[in-house]
Amino acid sequence: xxxxxxxxxxxCGECExxxxxxxxxxxxEKAVVDPDTCTLCGACEEACPEGAIEIEGEDISxxxxxxxxxxxxxxxxxxxxxxRFAPVTFELLGKGRQLADDLETxxxxxLMGSGVGEYAESLIERGADKVLVVDSPRLEQFLDDVYAxxxxxxxxxxxxxxxxxxxxxxxxxxxxxxxxxxxxxxxxDCTGLEIAPEGRDLLQTRxxxxxxxxxxxxxxxxxxxxxTVRPHVLKAMEPDxxxxxxxxxxxxxxxxxxxxxxxxxxxxxxxxxxxxxxxxVVITAGRGVENPKNIALIExxxxxxxxxxxxxxxVTDAEWLPGRCQIGQTGVTVSPKLYMGxxxxxxxxxxxxxxxxxxxxxVNKDPxxxxxxxxxxxxxGDVKDILPLLVRRICQERGND
Amino acid sequence: xxxxxxxxxxxxxxxxxxxxxxxxxxxxGVQSVINPFDYNAIEAALSLRDELGGKVxxxxxxxxxxxxxxxxxxxxxxxxxxxxxxxxxxxxxxLATTYTLSRAIRKLGSVDAVFCGKxxxxxxxxxxxxxxxxxxxxxxxxxxxxxxIMEGGAGLRVxxxxxxxxxxxxxxxxxxLTVLASLNTPRVxxxxxxxxxxxxxIPLWSAEDIGAQKDKIGLAGSPTKVFSTHIPKFEARRxxxxxxxxxxxxxxxxxxxxxxxx
Ligand SMILES: Cc1cc2nc3c(=O)[nH]c(=O)nc-3n(C[C@H](O)[C@H](O)[C@H](O)COP(=O)(O)OP(=O)(O)OC[C@H]3O[C@@H](n4cnc5c(N)ncnc54)[C@H](O)[C@@H]3O)c2cc1C
Ligand SMILES: Nc1ncnc2c1ncn2[C@@H]1O[C@H](COP(=O)(O)O)[C@@H](O)[C@H]1O
Numbered sequence: 191x192x193x194x195x196x197x198x199x200x201x202c203g204e205c206e207x208x209x210x211x212x213x214x215x216x217x218x219e220k221a222v223v224d225p226d227t228c229t230l231c232g233a234c235e236e237a238c239p240e241g242a243i244e245i246e247g248e249d250i251s252x253x254x255x256x257x258x259x260x261x262x263x264x265x266x267x268x269x270x271x272x273x274r275f276a277p278v279t280f281e282l283l284g285k286g287r288q289l290a291d292d293l294e295t296x297x298x299x300x301l302m303g304s305g306v307g308e309y310a311e312s313l314i315e316r317g318a319d320k321v322l323v324v325d326s327p328r329l330e331q332f333l334d335d336v337y338a339x340x341x342x343x344x345x346x347x348x349x350x351x352x353x354x355x356x357x358x359x360x361x362x363x364x365x366x367x368x369x370x371x372x373x374x375x376x377x378x379d380c381t382g383l384e385i386a387p388e389g390r391d392l393l394q395t396r397x398x399x400x401x402x403x404x405x406x407x408x409x410x411x412x413x414x415x416x417x418t419v420r421p422h423v424l425k426a427m428e429p430d431x432x433x434x435x436x437x438x439x440x441x442x443x444x445x446x447x448x449x450x451x452x453x454x455x456x457x458x459x460x461x462x463x464x465x466x467x468x469x470x471v472v473i474t475a476g477r478g479v480e481n482p483k484n485i486a487l488i489e490x491x492x493x494x495x496x497x498x499x500x501x502x503x504x505v506t507d508a509e510w511l512p513g514r515c516q517i518g519q520t521g522v523t524v525s526p527k528l529y530m531g532x533x534x535x536x537x538x539x540x541x542x543x544x545x546x547x548x549x550x551x552x553v554n555k556d557p558x559x560x561x562x563x564x565x566x567x568x569x570x571g572d573v574k575d576i577l578p579l580l581v582r583r584i585c586q587e588r589g590n591d
Numbered sequence: 592x593x594x595x596x597x598x599x600x601x602x603x604x605x606x607x608x609x610x611x612x613x614x615x616x617x618x619x620g621v622q623s624v625i626n627p628f629d630y631n632a633i634e635a636a637l638s639l640r641d642e643l644g645g646k647v648x649x650x651x652x653x654x655x656x657x658x659x660x661x662x663x664x665x666x667x668x669x670x671x672x673x674x675x676x677x678x679x680x681x682x683x684x685x686l687a688t689t690y691t692l693s694r695a696i697r698k699l700g701s702v703d704a705v706f707c708g709k710x711x712x713x714x715x716x717x718x719x720x721x722x723x724x725x726x727x728x729x730x731x732x733x734x735x736x737x738x739x740i741m742e743g744g745a746g747l748r749v750x751x752x753x754x755x756x757x758x759x760x761x762x763x764x765x766x767x768l769t770v771l772a773s774l775n776t777p778r779v780x781x782x783x784x785x786x787x788x789x790x791x792x793i794p795l796w797s798a799e800d801i802g803a804q805k806d807k808i809g810l811a812g813s814p815t816k817v818f819s820t821h822i823p824k825f826e827a828r829r830x831x832x833x834x835x836x837x838x839x840x841x842x843x844x845x846x847x848x849x850x851x852x853x
Contacts, residue, residue, distance in 0.1 A: 207701070208728055233728020237697065239802075272755060332758065334721065334731055359753035363733040366718035370689060370725040375814030378716040393818060398714070399607065405820045412814040450730035451762045454748075459756035467754055471852065495853070513736075513773045514752070519604060519712050520627055520772040528852050538604050542712075549850055551843065567846055568831045575836040583844050587853050 191245070192223045192234065198242035205234035205243060228445060258390075260349055261413035264290040267341065267355035267365070268301045268313055268321075271332065272458055275309070277468055278356035280316045280426035282419060285383055286354060287317035287427060289392070292385045296320060298350065302337060304330035307439070314435035317427050321437045322348075331453035332360055338367035339446045345372060350414050352392055354383070357418035358467075369416050375409030376416040379523075381423045381546070382406075392417070397546065421467055422525055423546075459514070464498050466515065471497030472526045472547070474517060477504035478533015478554060478573050485510050487577050488532060494585040500524060502540050518543035533573045536561025553577070592645025592764075595696055596636040596669065596706045597723070598629040600653050600660045601713040625660050628708025630667075630777035631770045635738060636706045637668050638775065643744055646670040648699055652680060652691050658793050665788035666780035672791070673699075677798040682810030685718040691808055692719070693726035694801035702727070704747075705767040709734055720769035729767045732760050736771045 201219030213228040214221055221234075221243070235243045266286045269276040283299060290297035299318040301310055303325065310321040324340055345353060345368070353368070355361040357379045369376035381404075382395035391408050392415045398405045409415040466472065473492040475485055492499045501515040517524055519539040525546035532553050534540060537560070544550070545564055552565035553576050562568045569576060603622040625633075636647045649664040649672040651657045661672030675695045683691060696702060705727065710717035717733070724731030736757065737750040746763035752771060780788075798808055806812060832842040847853045 208697075233726075236693070236726060236728075334733070338721075338725070359734055359751075362717045363721060363731075363751075366685065366716075366721040367725045367731065369718070370686065370722040373686065373814075375684065375686065376718060377815055378714075378718055398820070403820055403822060406818045407815050408818040409814045410816070450766075451732060451760055454759040454761055456758045457756045465754045523715075528847070528850075538607075542604065549847075549852070562829060562831070565829055567843060568829060569839045569843065570831065571836055571839055576840060579836055579840045580843065583840055584847075584853060587844065587848075 191225055192228055193244050194221045194223060195242040195244070196220055198240045200240055200242075202239065204237045204239060208233045208237040225445070256412055258351075258411075258413055261351040263296045263298055263348070263350040264293065264352045265298045265300055265345070265350040265354065265414070266318070267353065267361065268299050269356050269358060269360055270301060270303045270306050270309060271360065272456075275312070276356055276358055276360075276421070277426070278358060278419065278421040279313075281421065281424040282354050282356065283313065283317040284426045285419070285424045286352075289352065289383065289385060290319070293351070293390055295351075298322060298348075300324070300341065300344065302329050302340060304328070307437075310437045312429065314433050314437075315429040315431055317433070319435050321435065322440055323437060324440045324442055326442065326447065328447045331456060332363075333449040333451055333453065334364045334367060335451065336447055336449045338364045338371065340442045342368045342371040343442065343446055344440065345414060351390065353414045353416045355416075355418050357420045361418045365416065365418050372414065372416075374412040374414055374416060375407075376418070377407045377409070378418050380417045380419045381525075383417065383419065383424075391415070420523070420525065420546075422470075463492055463496060466498040466500060466517075466524060467522055469496075469498030469524070470526050471495045471528045472500045472517070472524050472530070472544070473497050474500035474502070474529065474531045474534055474544070475505050475511060476502045476531055476534030476554075477508075478535075479505070479510075479577075480533065480573065482510045484573065484577060487581050491530075491577070491581045491584065494581070494588050495528075497526070497528075498524075500529075500544075502534055502537070531561055532577055534561050535559050536564065592640060592643045592703045593699075593701050594636045594640055594645060594647045594704045594706070595699065595702050596629070596632050596647060596649050596664070597692060597708075597719070598633065598649055598651050598660055598664055599626045599708075599711045599713075600624070600651065600657045601626045601711055604712060623656070623659070625663055626708050626711045626713075628710060628712075628770065628772060631772055631774050632706040632708045633664050633667055633669060634775045634777040635735075635768070635770050636704070637778065639704060639740070640670075642740055645703070648672065650675065650692060650695055650699075652676070652683070652688060652695070655795060658795075661793050662788040662791065663780070665791055666784040667778055668781070668784055673794050673796055675796045675801065677808075679798045679803075679805070679809045682813060683808065684813035684815045685716055685722055686814060687808050687810075687812035688719055689722035689726050690812060691798075691801070691803060692723050694803050695796060696723075696727060698796070698801050703764040703766075705729065705765075707767065707769045709769050709771050717769070720767060724767040727767065729765050730762050731767045731769070732762055733769045734771055735768045736773050738768070738770075738774060
């Protein structure tokens with residue numbers, strides 16, 4: 191709860207002004223906090239020029255002076271939405287298991303949502319020793335602030351040394367809030383995680399400058415060490431039903447469940463095949479497919495290979511494919527096993543979104559197209575010739591027409 | 592309406608070149624531009640002001656030459672701008688950045704809406720928006736792809752885009768939003784705007800001006816540190832498949848079989 195030091199408080203009202211929940215009023219020149227409306231967001235603590243406001247239970251001091259040894263254990267934030275786990279959850283558990291073993295500590299999965307309790311066991315099968323379940327109808331929809339406050343609150347109480355989450359739309363929305371509440375470091379979009387050869391620091395590797403450079407980041411003065419991790423780069427463990435673990439139910443304090451945002455509806459768009467960011471194969475249309483009719487062939491090839499359909503901005507701008515298909519700087523980043531680009535020139539803004547793919551195939555009639563610089567296999571040719579042939583061959587191979 | 596838009600100057604990806612032999616960034620000729628998503632944030636801020644009245648202030652933390660970014664924003668119609676600039680801010684990670692931006696925004700006075708881009712293309716972290724929201728005690732909606740003003744102007748109804756689709760979210764003012772490129776089409780600067788921007792007096796605020804605590808800014812306030820860097824190796828890439836279209840397709844199918852993909 192919020193504690194006002196009446197000695198220090200001068201009744202200036204700064205805290206009243208910044209409180210978006212209207213939980214603070216100035217009575218007799220002192221700040222008074224209504225604990226029922228307060229959400230512990232901490233804005234008043236930040237704003238108080240006298241340092242008279244403190245959030246109790248938040249004993250984390252920023253950089254320096256933190257007792258790092260009080261923090262133990264590895265946490266993975268499970269993402270359960272629309273009746274399924276995001277695959278990155280299992281990938282994180284696979285890596286988390288390895289990190290926890292290296293540190294000789296426990297791996298805990300945190301599962302938040304509504305009606306999610308029954309899925310806790312599957313997290314144990316995938317490597318968790320413990321599952322913290324926060325099951326509340328309030329968590330039916332994803333509310334950034336509520337999810338952030340609950341996770342931060344649990345972390346303050348349980349003190350894990352590492353918290354990992356998926357670099358998904360949801361993870362990237364609320365994990366930065368958690369790190370800010372905890373005043374600790376967060377590394378976005380990691381592709382590699384290891385424990386340092388000496389000590390217990392987590393080495394977090396991520397691409398920088400559009401993948402031209404890999405930077406390894408550490409967070410050695412605060413805890414927890416937090417990272418969001420790109421889907422599809424880590425290996426999940428095979429489920430093992432014989433694994434034993436503990437499921438712990440957590441009832442969050444009501445105050446934590448208040449939100450200023452309201453989700454009216456959550457719409458799943460019918461996209462055929464896997465999600466682009468999760469697909470193992472991505473078939474991409476560039477302007478060189480020349481007309482929307484050829485898009486049907488791109489979609490067919492993706493379908494045969496159980497892949498996703500990607501696009502350059504030229505293609506989404508022309509509305510041959512919807513905006514969510516756009517790969518690149520102002521679109522999504524993909525790192526599938528196989529990326530195939532048809533009539534893609536290879537503009538840097540596109541390349542930064544697909545350079546991490548394992549095998550890159552490029553088909554372009556211009557032998558000097560920059561896309562060939564990053565291609566594993568290049569075909570100089572006309573999309574109109576290559577694409578139908580390839581669709582026929584591959585759909586045949588797959589026995590999938 | 593008091594509206595703030597956070598913009599960042601970033602190296603223009605198209606002008607960044609790499610010396611792959613030495614593995615270094617060739618800095619000569621690298622142009623600085625406004626982060627692409629921040630144009631959409633500017634446009635969102637301007638359109639909100641055009642509907643509901645008020646003023647838009649652009650805020651950037653960066654070196655003094657980040658004034659150029661503010662001038663560009665003003666030429667598009669932004670009313671005021673400020674550059675938060677101090678040697679002491681150097682080395683800021685997102686935690687220190689959100690602290691610094693929040694101090695400056697507090698100094699501006701009351702705020703009804705803050706707009707950020709989805710992410711900055713130099714770091715791609717997408718952490719500053721949500722972190723800043725926590726610092727300012729504002730609700731935050733990320734990845735906004737559509738936005739409309741609610742009846743009566745009490746708040747916004749937005750589409751928050753995610754992998755599988757979108758959420759329709761309602762949120763009252765004050766609020767912080769991070770925006771996608773698909774939200775809008777940024778307006779082009781007007782001649783009048785350019786004139787005004789050229790003459791505008793753009794304040795530079797130091798750490799002291801915003802009353803920043805020394806241990807919360809720059810390197811000292813940044814819990815994350817770069818431990819090492821390396822250049823990723825692309826092993827023996829670029830094998831061109833020759834021949835007729837049929838031969839090329841056959842060769843590719845063989846390669847994909849070898850790789851276990853088909
Ligand atoms: C700030 C900013 C952000 C951007 N963000 C993105 C982004 O996120 N994603 C993105 O993709 N782009 C982005 N762009 C746009 C990017 O710069 C390129 O314009 C775009 O990627 C080009 O798409 P393209 O390769 O399909 O088209 P083009 O560049 O027009 O290339 C078409 C290619 O097809 C080839 N071709 C034509 N006909 C045939 C044929 N019959 N057979 C075979 N080959 C053929 C041509 O040789 C050419 O190489 C951004 C640009 C800016 C300025
Ligand atoms: N130094 C900065 N000054 C002003 N705004 C910033 C700064 N850094 C980041 N931002 C804002 O935060 C958004 C996300 O940046 P990032 O978290 O770095 O990817 C950007 O699009 C800007 O709106």
